[in-house]
Structures are given as C-alpha cells and as structure tokens.
Amino acid sequence: MIVDRLKIIVAEDSELQRLVLCSLINGLGFEAVEAEDGVEALNLVMETGAQIVISDIEMPNLDGINLTRKIRELELDHYIHVVLVTGADENEIRDEALEAGADDFITKGSSTAMLKARIRTATRLISHAAELAERSRILKEINEHIQEDLRAAATAQRQLLPDLQEDIMGFRIASAFVPSAIVSGDMFGCFPISDTKLGFYAVDVSGHGVHASLLSVAIGHLITPAYFRTQTMLNDLAPDPAALVTSLNDRFSPSDNDDYFTMFCGIVDTATGRLDYCQAGYPSPYYVDLTGATEPVGDGGFPVGMIPSATYENKIHHLDAGGALIICSDAACEAENPSHELFGNDRVRMVAATTPFAGVQDIPTHIVDALNMWRDGKPLEDDLTVVAIERKNSHDTHSQA
Template sequence: MLPETSDHADAGQARALLRRVLVVDDSPLQLKILSSMLRRRGFEVWQARSGEEALEICAAQQPDAVLSDWMMPGMDGLDFCRRFRALPRETYGYFILLTSKSEKGEIARGLDAGADDFLTKPIHAEELHARINAGARILLMERRLSETLGRLRDAYDAIDRDLRQARTIQQALVPRRSRRFGDTQVSLLLKPCGHVGGDLVGSFAQCEREVGVYSIDVSGHGITSALMTARVAGYLGGDFPDQNVALERMMHGTVLRPPEEVARRLNERLAADPGVAEYLTMAYATLRLDSGRVDLVQAGHPPPLLLRADGTQEFIGAGGLPIGLVPEAGYERLRFGMRPGDRLLLYSDGLTEAMRPDGAMLEQEGLLRLALACRDATGTEFLDDLFWRLTRETRAGTELEDDVSAALIEYGGA
C-alpha cells in the first residue's frame, strides 16, 4: 500500500490508520473500477451512489477516507464534503474529490468545502494509491499531533494546578486585608494579572506608636517575579521581627528603622545576588500614630496620593532609584504630616498605566478622578470600589494587563 521508506515503523502505523475507504459515485462503472483498484491493495471498501447514502454510511461506520465524485445529481460532492465535515468523529477523515475540473477557482471551492486532495478523471491506479498513501501519512501526523496535544494538555493541567497552589501561597503573604492600629486603619488590595504576580503590599507594627506600610512592584511578571516577592516578603514580614530589615531591636524594645535605611538594606541584599536580573520599586512609609508624622521613601515607585480631609489632594515624591538595580544606591526620606481624616494611598503602576480603550494610559489624573469618586467609601470597600472603577474605565475588563495593588492608610488621630 505504501512505498518503501527508511522508517518501516511509520509506514506500518500509517497503513493501520487508513484501512477503510468509502467510494461515492453515481456511475456504477466508475464505482466498480475504483473499488476494484482499492481492494487489490488490501483496503476495506464501502460504496455509495449518492451523497445522501454516503452520509448514512459515514454516520454509522466512520470511514478513514472518502473518495467522492464532484458532479452528482441531488447532493453534489461539495455539499457532501461540507456535511461530512460537520459529522461528529473521534478521528480525522481524509477526503478526496474526484473531478474533471482543473481551474484554480474550482479547486479553491473544493478546499473551502473541506476537501484534502483532488484526483482528476480519468483515474490512474498508481496516482490513486499515491494520493491514498499521502492521506495515510497525514492521518499519522494528525494522530501524533493529537497524542502530543494530549500530553501537553496533561502537562498544562499539572502546571495550572501548581500555579493555583502558588497563588494560594502568594495570597497568604497578605493574610489580612485590613488592620486597625487604634483609630487608624490600614487596608490592602492585591490583584495579580495571572495566577501569580510581582506585586506585594503589607503592613506591620512593633509598638503602639508607629506603623510601617509598603507597596512593592517587582520587574516582570509570572513565576520569577512571584518568587522575588516571596523573598522580599520574608525581609518585611511582621510575624518574624528578627528577620525584618525594617525593624531594629533596641534596649527598650523594637523600633522601626528610617525608610531610607530600609531601602538601602534591601538594595544591598538584592544587588549582591549574582545572576538575578529582577529589581523592584517600592513606596514605604512609617506613620507616627500619636502625631501623624509620615516618613516616606519612594524607590522608583509611583508617587503616593495624599487625600486630605479638607478636600485637597497631592501626589508625594518625585521618583528615586529602584531597589536591586544599582549597587550602593542612595535613598532620600520625605517627611510630611497627616491630620485625622487624611488618607494616604500607596499603589503600583498597574493602576496609572492601565490602558483606556483609546490606547491612552490612565495616569495620575485618571487615578485621582477614580479615587475621588470612591471618597464616600472607607477601608477595603474604598479599594474594591477603586479597582471596580478601574476595570470599568479601562480595556482590561476581567483580564488585567499588569498586576494591580494598593495600600490605604486612613489616619484617625492619636
């Protein structure tokens, strides 16, 4: 059936995949000639004298290949081919149109109908078997492709399960979305654009007088960035003070280091790692609960938004170097005060760089407008409303183009 090849195993597999052939022709003589040619080569042959009869056989038997005349009364070869392709099948069926047509336009019509190959009348035995052999090879490739896709699907499912578990672990890095420190409240929002992301927000306090809040964005996306956020979370976790680079143990207890010192220590650790290309931006603020004094470091992160209780607003900061990008980088402290009722929003660029349907970024002006629209809400309700308005206004919808995160400080006074 198949010509000799260097790979006899492939030839044997191809022969096994194309054994049953349906011949469709309204001419009894042509039907007999074609069937005889195929049977002499060992094929199992079924016959049909119309498209309607052929469809009944295909629905019941599922032949491996079909040879159908183009010009037939009633349902012609094109209509039969279209309806053959619409039948449910477990495997692919190879379809050859028998025709006296040779014009390119007619051939294109046949291909559009779903035909795989063509044979021009009168049919020669050697050409017929060559076309059948080609079909067998295609069926073999289709079978191998299906098997490969099955293995890839299994691998994807395994990776997807691992990533879902990784997402659960990453979400555990933000165990509580809202914490109260006296009359002051800190609320958090974390929305990865994939299973896992490179954003991180959090807060901690080791005394009743001061609280630290941070917003971090690791360069890139996906697993590598997520691993970096997990590592940084260990440097800033409040559950293990001895490992937190923002905390310093003193004679009278544990205090918060100045934000610029925290940025410098993080930079030393990340910049010293060989082979690590990722870096991060960070906005880290410490708030004195008794006075409302805020010390802030902005390391390449978007400037925090200060929403005053009197209705005024301003963005704090003008940039700074990212962390882990330049060894021995220096960082500056910004200091300002908050009064009862004031809010400070730390956020990642997933908010300001979200794209509108017209292709323009939301930017700071758009963020301010969304934040003012949420001013009647507080805590996590404010952040959830902000995120909802973001997805409504931009083209992100439910598919984020970048991780979105934010930390909201609502100062309640001493």
C-alpha cells in the same frame, strides 16, 4: 497486535464496478466498505469513522457531487478525504466537484498504480492531520498544567498578603491587589510592630510576570513583622525605615542582572499620628485629610537593588485623625487608555481626594474601577497594588462597629 486496516468507503451503484474497486482496495491492504449510493455512503461516513471516500459521480438517490456537499456540511471534527471517479474529459464536472469540496479525482479505468498513488496521498494527509491534532493536544495539556501551577502560585502569593478584614490599632486599612498575569511582581505588608506603632511596606519589582513574582514572593517572605521591627527599631530615638531599605539594598544589589524593585515603607505612631517613612523609587503616596485636601508624600529616592552604594533618607509626615494615606503602585499612573494617554498622577490624586466622602474601605476598588474605565475594560499591563490606611477619628462611630 492487530492493527485495524484503514477503512475506505467505496460508493458505486454498479455492482460489478464496485466489486472490482473493492477487491483492488482490499488487495492494497485497506478495508473497503461498500455503499450502493450516496445516501448509504453518507451514513457510513457518520457510522464507521472512515476518513477516505472513493465515489462514483452518477448514482441514484444522492450523486457523488451532492454526497461531497453533504459530507462537508457535516462539519465533522476530522477531515474526510473525498476522491471522485470521473470520465477522462469531464472537466466541467470536475470543476463543479471541486466547488463542492472534492479533494481528488481518478479517471475511470485507471491503473492500480494510479489508484494506489491517490490513496497514498489521502493517507499521508490523514496521518499529518492526526499528528498535528496530537501535537496540539499535548501543547494544550502542557499549557493547562502551567496555568494550573501559576494559579497555585498566585494562591500561595495571596496567602502572603495581610488579611485586612479588621482594623489594626486604630487604623482602618483596605487594599487591592491586581496581578497583570496571574502572579504579581508586587507585594505589601502591614502589621503592628509595637504596642503603639504600625509598620507597613509596599514593593514593586521591575517588570512583571513569573520572573518578577519570584522576587516579590522572596521579599514577602523576608520581610516578616520581626524582621521589619528589628531593622527599623534599632535605636529608641526614632523609627528608622531607611535602615530597613538599606539592608534590603545590601542584600539585593550584588546580582549581576538588571532586576531591582521600588519600595515605600513607613511606621505610624497610633497616639501621635507621626509617620516615619522611606521612599525608594515607589510613586509618592497621597495624604488625604478630612476635607479631601491632598498632598504627595515624599519626592523620590533610589530604587532597591540597583545601586550598591545608594543611600536612603528617613522623612516624616503627620497623619491627622481622620486623615488617610493612599499608596498606589505605578501600574495606576502608567495605565494607558486606548489612545495611549497615561492615567497620570493627577487622576490617581483625584480619586484619592474622594476618600473622606467615599470611605477608605472603598478607595482601592474605586481606583481599580477608574482604571478599568480608563482602559475600556482591557486588563492592566502591569501589576497593581493599592493600600489605603486611615488613622481613625477617635469620635468615629464606624470604629465602634
């Protein structure tokens, strides 16, 4: 393999001195590139890719100090190491040269050993810079791979979410899903579980990021419509969402880490509007009636996967025709504005109250917008999920569309 010798530009107007310097440099195993003045040297800097310049101070056209300035003005993506050749007592000139951006000096008539030492310093710096550049290139490449993988994971996660373009069984449903870091520790689902019943759930894994998203995706895969139906409709008497939550708690409690998740799940009867629900540490959703009156649904419950012996309760709420349920993960009420004030439940409730006037389809976006304003455009620190479910009025003209 032929290794290119490192190029060193030698700028010197005296032909004799230039020849002496060049032969010394060539003798040291480098390739001297000759320049008769500063202008020629500057052109060579741009053309040859050489990273070391050894220059005389006094030269016609462009002197050593101005050559240094010009080199610095180029702002090349690699550093040019500039060594100026000065007289022994030229301290003022050296000061000026340093200001201009010179790196080092050799006194005229120095020994070969001195020249060798100066060049070695320069080459060491150059190889350090090259090493650093290579390391940052590798890191950048790895980072791009990770980002790419995360985006693919995020796409896979989104594909698990229900497609809510169309109304389901007399319900109009809208959602927003905003991960705080590409992938989300949230998950939700919504599906018919019988001819007359709609099932839904929302899950929020503690923490956020990749770790939480792995669990949220596992839960999303586990809770299929069939699983949901089997767990909640064990008897014919009434839906049993607490049985679903209990089975998940049994499944996820044994882990010896601090992972757990909160959940809200329910079954709505399309004919009667009866909602059977179970709340497991998830924030209470708001029920909004046709007039915009709101009330929280549920007063709490144990999270899932935290306490093996936890028991869960079934509760009932009624959804009037035209009424809506606004489910919102804690990322909303816990969102902080720049002065560290929480968005709070009351503000979530205020946005929820606009449902009859704004239309249920737009409520998730309105909550996202309100949080954006609250945070002055800064991204949320936790994963946000909003699910809005409206039991359509039978006289609702929209439903005919």
